[in-house]
Amino acid sequence: MRQIFVIATKDLRLHLRNSTLLLFGIVLPLGLAVLFSTVLDDPGGGFQARYVVADEDRGPAANAFVTDVLGALTAESTFDVQRVAAATEATRMVDRGAVDAAFIVPAGFSADIAAGRTATLRVLGDVDSPIAAYVAREIAQSYATEVRGGRLAVAVTVAGGGRVDDPAGFAARVQALPPPLTVSAGSTADHELASRTFYPAGMAVFFLFFVAMLSVSTILAERTTGTMPRLLAAPVRRPTILVGKLLGGVGIGLVAMSVLMVSSTLLIGARWGPPLGVAALVTALVLAATGLMALVATAARTTEQATGWMSTLAVLMGMFGGTFAPLARVEGLAVLSYATPHRWFLQGLTDLAGGDLRAVVVPVVVLLGLAAATFSLTLLRIGKLVRP
Amino acid sequence: MAEVVLRCEGLRKAYGTVVAIDDLGIEITEGETYGLLGPNGAGKTTAISMIVGILARDAGSVTIDGQPHDVHRTATKRLIGYVPQELALYPDLTGRENLHFFGRLHGLSGRELRRRGDEVLDVVGLSDRAGQRVRTYSGGMSRRLHIGVGLLNRPRLLVLDEPTVGVDPQSRNAILDNVRQLAGQGMAVLYTTHYMEEAERLCDRVGIIDSGRLRAEGTRRDLVTMLDREDEVELLADGDLAAAAQALAELAEVSAVDVREAGLRLLVAEAGPNLPQILATTGRAGVTVRSVQVREPNLESVFLHLTGKALRD
Numbered sequence: 001m002r003q004i005f006v007i008a009t010k011d012l013r014l015h016l017r018n019s020t021l022l023l024f025g026i027v028l029p030l031g032l033a034v035l036f037s038t039v040l041d042d043p044g045g046g047f048q049a050r051y052v053v054a055d056e057d058r059g060p061a062a063n064a065f066v067t068d069v070l071g072a073l074t075a076e077s078t079f080d081v082q083r084v085a086a087a088t089e090a091t092r093m094v095d096r097g098a099v100d101a102a103f104i105v106p107a108g109f110s111a112d113i114a115a116g117r118t119a120t121l122r123v124l125g126d127v128d129s130p131i132a133a134y135v136a137r138e139i140a141q142s143y144a145t146e147v148r149g150g151r152l153a154v155a156v157t158v159a160g161g162g163r164v165d166d167p168a169g170f171a172a173r174v175q176a177l178p179p180p181l182t183v184s185a186g187s188t189a190d191h192e193l194a195s196r197t198f199y200p201a202g203m204a205v206f207f208l209f210f211v212a213m214l215s216v217s218t219i220l221a222e223r224t225t226g227t228m229p230r231l232l233a234a235p236v237r238r239p240t241i242l243v244g245k246l247l248g249g250v251g252i253g254l255v256a257m258s259v260l261m262v263s264s265t266l267l268i269g270a271r272w273g274p275p276l277g278v279a280a281l282v283t284a285l286v287l288a289a290t291g292l293m294a295l296v297a298t299a300a301r302t303t304e305q306a307t308g309w310m311s312t313l314a315v316l317m318g319m320f321g322g323t324f325a326p327l328a329r330v331e332g333l334a335v336l337s338y339a340t341p342h343r344w345f346l347q348g349l350t351d352l353a354g355g356d357l358r359a360v361v362v363p364v365v366v367l368l369g370l371a372a373a374t375f376s377l378t379l380l381r382i383g384k385l386v387r388p
Numbered sequence: 389m390a391e392v393v394l395r396c397e398g399l400r401k402a403y404g405t406v407v408a409i410d411d412l413g414i415e416i417t418e419g420e421t422y423g424l425l426g427p428n429g430a431g432k433t434t435a436i437s438m439i440v441g442i443l444a445r446d447a448g449s450v451t452i453d454g455q456p457h458d459v460h461r462t463a464t465k466r467l468i469g470y471v472p473q474e475l476a477l478y479p480d481l482t483g484r485e486n487l488h489f490f491g492r493l494h495g496l497s498g499r500e501l502r503r504r505g506d507e508v509l510d511v512v513g514l515s516d517r518a519g520q521r522v523r524t525y526s527g528g529m530s531r532r533l534h535i536g537v538g539l540l541n542r543p544r545l546l547v548l549d550e551p552t553v554g555v556d557p558q559s560r561n562a563i564l565d566n567v568r569q570l571a572g573q574g575m576a577v578l579y580t581t582h583y584m585e586e587a588e589r590l591c592d593r594v595g596i597i598d599s600g601r602l603r604a605e606g607t608r609r610d611l612v613t614m615l616d617r618e619d620e621v622e623l624l625a626d627g628d629l630a631a632a633a634q635a636l637a638e639l640a641e642v643s644a645v646d647v648r649e650a651g652l653r654l655l656v657a658e659a660g661p662n663l664p665q666i667l668a669t670t671g672r673a674g675v676t677v678r679s680v681q682v683r684e685p686n687l688e689s690v691f692l693h694l695t696g697k698a699l700r701d
Contacts, residue, residue: 006492010481017480226474230537232442233470234493235462388442 003236004244011248015215016255025211025256029203030263036199037268049132050080053103054090059110065121065143066105073139087122094124100132101125103140113147197271200264201349202323204257205285205342209314211256212289215249216310219294219385220303229388238386239379246290246375253286273352277360281348284367288341291374298381317342341367390417391453393545393576399438399448401600408434409600412448414578416545421567421577423591425584425687431600432580433473436549439578440470453544466494469543469575473550475534479523483514483533486522487540494541504540511566512536528559535563539570546570547578552586564590584687596691603694611690618643619659620683621666624651627675635673636666651677659684 015021053070055062066083073079082099084090090102104122112119123140125133219242222228231241261278264270272278293310300306318324320333321342337343348363378385392415399412409431416422424432437443439450441459450457457464477486487505496504509515512532522530535551548567552560567590571577581587587594588608595605604611625632633645633652641662644655652670656662659682670677 003493006489010478010485010489013485014478014480226472226476227478229437229442229472229474230470230476230490231493232459233440233465233468233472234490235465235495236493237460237462388437 003240004247007231007236007241007244008247008251011215011218011245012251012255014218015248015252018214021211021214021252024207024214025252026259026263029200029207029256029260030267033200033203033260033264033270034268036203037195048078048080049101049129049135050082050099051101051103051132051136052082052084052090052093052099053105054084054087055105056085056087056107057105057109061110061113061119061147062105063110065103069139069143070103091124094126097126097128099126100129101136103136119147194271196264196268197349197353198346200260200268200270201272201346202342204260204264205321205345206314206318206323208253208257208286209289209293209317210311211253212249212286212293213307213310213314215252215290216246216293216297217303217307218248219245220297220306223387224303228386232386232388238382242379242382242386246294246378249290249294250286253290254283257282257286271353273349274355274357277352277357278349280364281345281352281360281367284364284371285341285345287371288367288374291371291378292341294378294385295374295381298378298384322346341370390419392416393418393453394439394450394578396439396450397448399435399450400446401434401438401443402446407600409438409445412597412600412602414439414595414602414605416576416578418544418576419571419574420593421571421579421591423587423594424578424580424597425582425587425594425691426580426597427582430582430597432582432597433549434600435597436547436578436580440468440547441465466541467544469538469541469546471535471538471546471548471551473553475530476537477522477530477534480521482519482521483509483525484518486533487537490537491540496540504542508536508539511539513562527554528556528562531555531559532562535566543575545576545578549580550582551579552581552583560586584691587687594687596687596694598691598695604690608687611687612685615685615689615693617685617689618655618657619685621654621656621659621663622648622651622681622683623654623666623670623677624679624681625670625675625677628673629675632670632673632675635669639665639669642666 051070051073053066055066070081074081082093084093087102087104087106090099090104093099094102102122102124104124106120106122109119109121121140121144123133123137125136127133222231222245232238261270261272261282265272292313296310296313297306300309317340320336321340322333322337323342323346344363344366348360348367351359351363394414394416396415397413399409400407401409412431412435414422414424414435424435426432434443438445438448441450441457441461441464444459452464452467455461455464455467478489481489484505487508488501491501491505505518506515509518512535514529514533514536517525517529522533525533531551531554535548538546538548546567551567552563555563564586567577567579571592579586579591591608593605593607594611596603596611604614606614629647629652633647636642636645636652636654639662641657642654643657646653654666656666663680663682667677667680
């Protein structure tokens with residue numbers, strides 16, 4: 001056991017003096033995390049729409065739309081709805097990019113609806129905000145559908161022999177029913193991390209696999225640089241050499257992750273969740289990453305081949321594991337992402353954000369299971385790594 | 389009688405159909421330096437790797453201080469100091485950190501580790517550079533530290549695999565002096581080289597290896613005697629060379645004398661002890677000797693004789 005720590009400590013010291021490893025382990029992930037979280041939209045609860053409404057009608061139907069429909073939206077932090085007096089002003093705001101879309105309720109809108117004529121509710125969208133503009137159109141469409149539904153209800157009642165003494169009043173009552181649509185911003189925020197946490201987490205897990213790759217590569221490098229024969233001639237068992245070296249890799253992985261988490265908390269305000277749960281997740285992740293990379297290295301014939309395979313795997317898993325964008329939004333990829341440790345780590349962090357430590361149990365168990373399997377297989381194939 | 393430190397018998401290693409080592413047997417006693425001499429590719433490193441326990445053997449046995457030894461025996465590995473052919477150091481650790489790391493692997497710790505590390509640094513002349521990273525060392529300094537690592541555990545058997553390859557003449561001399569000194573302290577030394585001069589200068593006994601087989605072994609004199617060849621003495625001289633040749637031919641140890649343009653060429657059973665008599669005889673014949681050159685049959689000649697090829701082929 002002592003010799004394992006002797007080897008691990010030596011490796012950790014060497015890793016800390018390895019500028020390439022520090023570049024991949026700390027500088028690049030931290031730099032990219034800061035950049036992404038500053039420049040890009042929030043990938044999780046980040047949808048924000050700024051609308052303006054110009055009510056030139058001021059009738060009951062217009063009021064129902066502005067107050068009940070759009071008013072309900074403003075209750076959610078996702079939407080910001082301003083009111084202006086004139087359509088021209090609303091149009092100008094869209095042109096300037098001050099808002100994502102404008103609703104224009106023309107004069108006569110309520111009268112047209114009450115008389116059963118075609119009424120027009122205009123929606124102007126900013127071409128640079130296609131999603132917000134699309135959502136605005138859908139809101140207007142929803143309201144239009146609801147109005148049609150009211151008219152239909154009256155028509156069906158009349159056609160069916162029923163009596164409607166006051167068709168206009170009946171239609172008004174139908175329209176006075178609760179708002180036709182509700183939008184909840186909470187649904188996304190509950191299941192995805194905020195950008196200031198998501199990007200540091202994504203970059204940390206993505207680059208952790210490169211750190212693991214570089215640390216595993218040192219096992220192969222002991223052969224090419226000539227130190228492996230000396231280790232083998234020393235009174236040390238071969239599994240001790242392997243475990244010591246892998247432990248050194250785990251050590252530098254933990255150091256890199258810890259530095260990244262602390263730095264991103266201080267620099268961009270990342271919120272990682274309860275420390276105990278985060279520590280369990282990070283430890284399980286580092287073990288899984290190191291084990292996986294070591295197993296890949298046992299299959300390679302040369303150091304170059306091993307490095308090529310490991311880096312390819314690190315990139316692919318990073319992509320499909322959702323480290324650059326939350327893949328939970330994309331159905332097919334969401335399923336595929338569960339095949340990567342990246343997804344389980346990010347999932348664990350996301351679930352942990354709710355504050356319940358029990359949320360990390362499944363991700364931690366999955367990651368530890370992966371680590372146990374890969375370490376065991378690597379030990380079985382020890383002769384591929386620890387040899388003269 | 390000196391104790392046997394290393395005994396290996398019938399060592400064999402094959403890679404597929406290629407037999408790298410075949411029926412190798414070596415015995416080295418304490419205080420003895422044994423040279424394994426052979427050209428590149430002769431099987432020296434493979435033999436060494438089996439002896440130190442890096443490489444599993446196909447057949448044969450190795451004992452260190454009477455204890456059976458193989459790749460899994462850590463107890464016997466503690467008795468061995470190994471200096472591989474390639475530099476086996478961590479460039480980003482300091483000289484002292486390198487020594488301490490390997491010392492810890494050999495079970496040293498605390499004050500003993502620090503003391504032993506300092507002693508070794510002193511022996512290899514690197515005390516003043518111990519705190520600097522090996523990356524900043526010259527080739528000769530690295531090579532000296534490399535050898536120092538092999539000495540840390542005060543081994544019973546020191547195995548050096550071509551330790552002077554790529555080393556400047558000054559460092560080479562320092563290394564050879566170190567090795568001689570260590571053997572003088574009772575260590576058994578197994579030294580592989582393809583430099584005939586090193587084997588002649590350093591080793592008490594020499595084993596000649598080629599194509600994985602030990603062709604011959606013994607002291608230098610034993611091996612040279614196998615050739616049944618006399619020493620050649622060339623005298624650059626002025627005067628009555630014919631008279632001198634006649635006088636020299638009458639000496640019992642001289643088997644042949646040729647008169648050359650600028651001197652004489654003699655074949656002598658053993659030149660060293662007979663040189664005074666030869667010079668006195670030429671003097672009496674009125675010949676002035678300006679220079680003497682003695683060419684003894686060397687290990688190169690033995691190797692050529694045994695294998696039909698030159699040592700550095």
